[in-house]
Every structure is written in structure tokens, then in C-alpha cells.
Amino acid sequence: MSKMEDRLVYMANQIGKAFILRPHQEAVDETATHLKAFWEKRMLTRILAYIDAGGAGLDEIPRQALLKFRENLPK
């Protein structure tokens, strides 16, 4: 994992933890909404590529959130 990927995974996990007390699907949706609203596309692209490479260390909520809207990512 590169330093940038390390940071992105850490940040995504932080966001997921903020919603962890919500019902699971709601937590995934809130995390997805947050990432879409605040993350720049190269950050999203990078972490999605990291997921494709295995995604070690990424928690379940942010992982599902990222996958949820990957189809809608800007090209």
C-alpha cells in the first residue's frame, strides 16, 4: 500500500466509523453520500483501484459505500 492509499483508506474508515451506529444500509448510504460530496475524483478513482487490488484494511461500510456509486463516478 502506498502512502497515499494508506491515507485514503484511513480517511474512508474514519468516515465509516462516524456512521457505525446507524443501521447498516443507512451507514453505507451516509458514507457514500459523504464521499461523493467531499472527495475529489482522483481520490475516489485511486481508492476504487485499491479495492480492485484487494482493498486490505478498508472497513466494510466504506468499501460498500465506494462500490455503491462507482458506476456513477465521473470518467
Added chain:
Amino acid sequence: MGMIHEIDYGTKPSAATKLVTLTIDGQHVSVPEGTSVMRAATEIGTQIPKLCATDMLDSFGSCRLCLVEIEGRAGTPASCTTPVAEGMVVHTQNAKLAKLRRGVMELYISDHPLDCLTCSANGDCELQDMAGAVGLREVRYGYDGSNHLDAAKDVSNPYFQFDPAKCIVCSRCVRACEEVQGTFALTIEGSGFGSKVSPGMSEQFFDSECVSCGACVQACPTATLMEKSVIEMGQPEHSAVTTCAYCGVGCSFKAEMRGEDVVRLVPYKDGKANHGHSCVKGRFAYGYAQHKDRITKPMIRARITDPWTEVSWEEAIAHTAAEFKRIQREHGKDAIGGITSSRCTNEETYLVQKLIRAGFGNNNVDTCARVCHSPTGYGLGKTFGTSAGTQDFDSVDEADVILVIGANPTDGHPVFGSRMKKRLREGAKLIVVDPRRIDLVRTPHVAASHHLALRPGTNVAIVNALAHVIVTEGLANEAFIRERCDWAEYAEWAEFIRKPEHSPEAVAMLTGVPAAEIRGAARLYAAGPNSAIYYGLGVTEHSQGSSTVIAIANLAMATGNIGRRGVGVNPLRGQNNVQGSCDMGSFPHEFPGYRHVSNDAVRAIYERDWGVSLSPEPGLRIPNMLDAAMDGSFRGLYVQGEDIAQSDPDTRHIVGGLTAMECVVVQDLFLNETANYAHVFLPGSSFLEKDGTFTNAERRIQRVRKVMSPKNGYADWEITQMLARAMGMKMDYAHPSEIMDEIARTTPSFAGVSFEKLEHEGSVQWPCNEAAPDGTPIMHIDHFVRGRGRFMIADYVATDEKTGPRFPLLLTTGRILSQYNVGAQTRRTENEKWHPEDVLEIHPHDAETRGIKDGEWVKLASRSGETTLRAKVTDRMALGVVYTTFHHPVTQANVITTDYSDWATNCPEYKVTAVQVSHSNGPTEWQRDYQAHSKTARRIDAVAAE
């Protein structure tokens, strides 16, 4: 342009609504009940002689000059202490009064030097004026008897002198220190003829508790307390009202001038934020604008190891635009971005974000609010619907309970701190939540009812515990919640907060705060009836900064402390225009007015106005820009008035990112630390050299007025405009008022704002539009901006920055009264005398176990880096917690801080760093290398500079 003369009504206005009619010298006048006779007379243009009276202070009645006769009443009462009464008939001038007044004046003058022609107050001396007003023609007593004429001057304060020979012991200075500033540093020593003004226990001003706010100097009716600048330069000949460029209080000042030279800045009584008060920074520390370090010519260089070469403005702008275009051509349009400044005006900030969005073609714009109040924007936006404080400053006058969390108002926001202390002296109760025993906890005539000295990083746990007590003890305001908030969301939140893990007893071990203190504080806050929360960076600069803001909002809603005077949630903003820079669309995901870039309708407004297509995707935040730079995808940065190399956390990471870029452009007054890594330096202009507006922490938009020509040739907005044109944009504003007009037509909350309106009203608080043409002092009165208030679950998540055997202490950082942020301004003033270096505050026990004595050099080490500074052993620190400031680049306090940040906004976690403190023999290797690099990086090519 002439001098602005404010009328001194002698006594304060009455807040009563009932009118009383009386007759003064044959003229009928109606004034509010409780008004003094003196003020009523002044209202109709009748000047009653006075010396000890001034409308900034409570009536005192000591000088005996304002005597009047009232029909039907015995004697000659003092008009300053006599309230009006219905049908009262007052005579202010007659032979008897004239004789009495002359007699009083004769006594004053018999012990006063007759050096009027050479006196610094000549032309601005109330004693001189009164001698003229009462017709004093002789002093029968002579000067042979006892007098104070040989009393020695105290010149210890760098900004003003105290000449006791000229003192008439009117007590205005002592009363100003007590009533306005609340420091109680001055007293009248002795009695009778021996009475004299004394700072502290007969100390020199500089050595006393005096905080140099200037209130005493302003109150003095003679030349006893006088600005050294006036002594040196003479009396000013014209003035203009402008706004301070230091903290987020936004004090109004009269810039009193001789030509283009500032003689002094005097707080403006009509200033709605400061009501005529000031602090040592705004009042006196403006000399940086003329400091020799200031760079006034543009400079460029190919590599950051090269010396700078001075060039023309044309060359600097063309070079910058060419470099940015080259980078975009080679690496894509998203490879560049910019940072707006919270020290610059709204108009300048607006232009920078416009340049980036419309000129660069991306949303890679961020601002220094990223590292301070970005969690406020997020938390209050989500819960209340808008990213700003809910009250005006005046609201504190009606607060019954004041809860201060993670803020140090007497140092960070001193003028509001004085206002808060005044309310506390009147009887309001105080709760302080802070790891340090800040001055407010115990200061003259103020003592906190509860000081929750929590362990850094446990804010959410504490605020949730307060809420737990309120909910479980039935103290919540259910009527308010049902009417104003979403009840279902409240019910869900209440269920969460009731859980035993949120009880004070459960969090006591976690936070270090005894459960009884938490319970007591919660009950007090809930009891109100008007409870107000004020918070600062001790709330936001955490990995859970946004969560704490949300928890605070929950607390206010649960108790119904929103939507009226005396209550609310009030973020104390750090910089002069940090509110404005956020309002103006400085964040990468928002247009001005906090509207997301993905909103098609909003984007269409700007696309129509600006004539370009805009990106719907959020851009990079500052830390993301630096990450991307290290990764090679971000290579050019335009930084206006921000010093990320000193102010942002984990300096090594910042330096790494900056060094990796191909074109860093710094626009600033000085070669700051970031400029050490820059390729282009564009000299900036000071707040005295341009027109525009700042918006303070209470959303108040106020004018900044140009009082001198820019030393660098251009105001900052003009420089951005030149760069925009060179980048191919059409931009042709002739004056900042035109930029504000554009802001108003594109931003609903600013729709009613214009320079014309500000000229007429003095200031206005947004939202200012058709629905609120006079602005909005208090928000969320009938309903929240978002409709219903939203309770949100904010669970405590411990920071990942952990103490352990290697780093057993927790470091927290902040700022002090005399210095300001990175110190670029205050270090270049006499304020340096109060705080010449950053020091490490450490608890006596922590110091003793390490063998550290007060004043010794110590090494401060964290997982990020290490630095050295002197220790200050003080029991104001909690055990296990150390504290320092970040005002001096030589200390490099941010080498220590980590890159942990708020989960929602990436606001850095400055307030929690695990550290170890040990003895040191001198600077660290990093400090030595950094100093060497700074020296090299600041070279200016001597030949080219000719």
C-alpha cells in the same frame, strides 16, 4: 476628508422604552427613563462641562464640573449622576454655576503643567477645552505649594506613556480598565492630595497586569496616558472608519491619519462588534504594514534553491500564467489549484475562487478555514441548516449561563472576552470545558461555577455526558423539540444518549472529569433560562471536530437554547475574515453561500454570470492537494495570504508536498515560510491599503477602507484580476463594490448587500435579502434554516493518536493575547516584547519527574518530529498535558503535530499529539536545517534588485 468626531454623551444610554419629558435651558426634550440629565442635554446640543464623565463608562460624579441647578431641588447636583424626571426644569448655565465651575477648574489647573503649546494632547485635550468652556482666566493659588509636577513618566509600555504630572485623578482610566476591559490592573493609590493612578502594586505599566488594550488611553481626558505615536507624530488631521485585520471579532476602528501615515487606530464607538473597545493587537499592532521586511516588488525564480530575482508586475504575472498553463497542458487541468485567504477581503476571496473555478477550470480551491472552523461549517450546516453562528455578540448581555468549550476568549478574542466578563460580573454563571485553567476560570470578579478540565480528545464524550444528564433527569425542553425539531430524530438520539456508557460516571475515567462536576454543569446549563455556548478551535481541531459541533448543536436544541437573544451556538472565529472566506465559496465543494457544486441550478447561476462551463465535482482540499503533489498529479498552487508551511500540521509533509510542485505562487506581505518553497512571489497589500469588506464571527459584514496607497502598487484583488486576465479570463472590475454587486446578485443570503447599504447602515449581518432587508442578528428564530432542527447521533470515537511509554504526555496548542496565529504580523511589532518566543507549558509534577525547571530548554518530541523550546512550569496545565503556541517559525511547533484530522472535513487534529518532553542542549537537527534553508531561500539577487 476630515476627522470623524464622535459625540460623547457623557453617560450611557438608557434601555428603557418609557419616555420622560423635561426642560433644559428652556428647551423641551423627551428621553428614555433613566437617562442622565447630562445625556439629555447633549441630545439637544447643550454641552455641560465635564471631565470625569464619558459615555463609555458608568456615571461617577467626582469632577464636580457638570453641576446644574434643578428647579425645586436643593443644591447643585452633578448632571452625570442625576436621572431625568417628568417635568424637571434644568438650568445648565448661570452665574452661580459658572463661579463653581471656574473654582473647580482653578483647583485642577493649580496642579497641572502649563505646557499646552508643547503638549502632545494640544488640540485634543478635554482639560484644555473645559478651561476654555468655563472661562478660566487666572489661577490664584500659584505653583509654589505641594504638587505632582515633577512626577516621573512611565514609558515602559511600548505603545503609550503615562505622565502622572498631567493626571487629574478623574479615575476614567481606572474605571475603563474595570468596566470596559475587566482586567482591574489600575487603581487609585493613596488618598486625598496623595491620590494617584497606579498600575498594579505601584508597578510600571509593562510589568503590571495591564493587557495594553488601550481603554485607559482612550478614556484619559488629558495627555497623562498618550499614544507614543501621537507624541512622535502630532495630532491626526483626517480619519476613516475601517475594520481590524486580526481576529474574528471584527472591531471597528477610526484610522487617524496624517497624510498617508497612520497616527493611531482608535476603536469606533459605533462599531457594532466592539462598541468602542479594542485589544493590544488591533489598537496598536498595525506597524507590520510598514515593516522593513515587507516585500513590495514581484519576484520569480526557477528553483527554490535559487535566489529571488525582482521583476516587473507584467513579467511576474505573465510568467505565472505561462507556468500554470504549461502545467495544465502537460498534466491536465486538475493539476493546479489555489488557496484563498481569511485575512483578505470578501471581494478578494471571491475573486480567487472565481479564478480557480472559471479560469483554472476545476474546484481545487480551499482556504485556511480548513485548519480551523471547517467542522463548524459541516456540523452546523447538517443540524441547523447553515454554516455560521446563531447570535450577534450583543446577545451575550442576556445570557444567564455561558458555556465556553475549547475557547480562550480573553486571549483569542479579547474584545468579546471583555464583553463576556462584563456579563459574568453582572451575575451570569460560567462553565468552562478546557484542559487548561484558562484565565476566564478565575479572573477578577469572575469565577467559573464548573471547570471541566477534560483530557484532550474527549470532547464528544463530555458533551454527550452533559446531554445524558439533561435527557435522563427530565431537563430537556420537549415543547421546543416538538415544535422546532424532528421529533422522531430526537427520540432516536435520546435513546442513544440515555445509554449508560454516556453517563458522567461512565465517562469520568475517560475524560478525567469527576461525574459530579459534569452533572452539576449539565443541570446549570439546562436551568438557564438563557444558556449560550461559545466554542473555539479546542472543539474543531480534533479527529472528531465535526462530531463535537454536532453534539453541541444537539445540546442546544435539547434545551431549547436556540432562536432568541441570550442563547445559541457561537463559534468564535479565529481570523478576521474566516467567516467571510467560507461564505465566499472557498471550499472545494461549495459555491458562495454554501451551495454544493453538484447543484445544477446553482451552477447554472454562475455559468450564466461568468460565461463558462463549471465542474460539478468537488475539488481537492489543502491536505489532499499536498498528498496529490507527493503523488505527482498536482503541480501548481496559487496561495493568497496563507502560510501553510507554518500553520498547517505535520510540517514535513507540507514541505514535502510544496517541494514536489513545479510552480508555487505566494501572494503575501512578507516572505513567509511557504514562500521558502515558492517560485513566484507576488507582494500583497495590507488592510490599510485597499477597499472591501470583512465578515466577522457574528456574520457581520463591515467595510474595510483604503487610507493609504498600496506599497506594492496594487490591492490584492487587482493582482488576482491581472492573473485572471493573463489566464485568459475576462475580468474588469473597477472597484471592489462591483465585486460585491456580483456576489449579491448570485448569492441569495447576500442579495441585499452593497457598499451603498454598508455606507448607510455601517454594517449588516447576513442573511440580508428581501426576507431580511436589515440583516439577521439572531438566526433560527421561528424555524431553523433547514426547516426542522436535526438531532444527529455523534458517538465518541477515541483518537488514534495514543499516548504510550515513548510519548506519555498530550500536547495541545493555541494562541496568546499578544501574538496572532503564525505571527507574521505581530512578530513585526512591539507585541514581540510580551511573547518573544514560544514556550512549553508543563504541569509542575510532569516537570519534576523529568527534572525540568522553569525556563530550561527542553526537547519536545512526537511520532512526527521534534523541536526545542523553553519550559514554563505552571499548574494551569492539567497533569499529563502540555501546551505551546505556534507564533514563531523558529520553534516549528507543527513539526510535532500529526496528520490526523477530522473525519468529515480533514481539519487537522492540532489539539491532541502524544509527546515526550526531555532536557535539551539546543536546536534539533530539523530546526538547524530548516533555519539554514530559510536563510538560503530568502536570498534576493543583489544585481537584479538594483
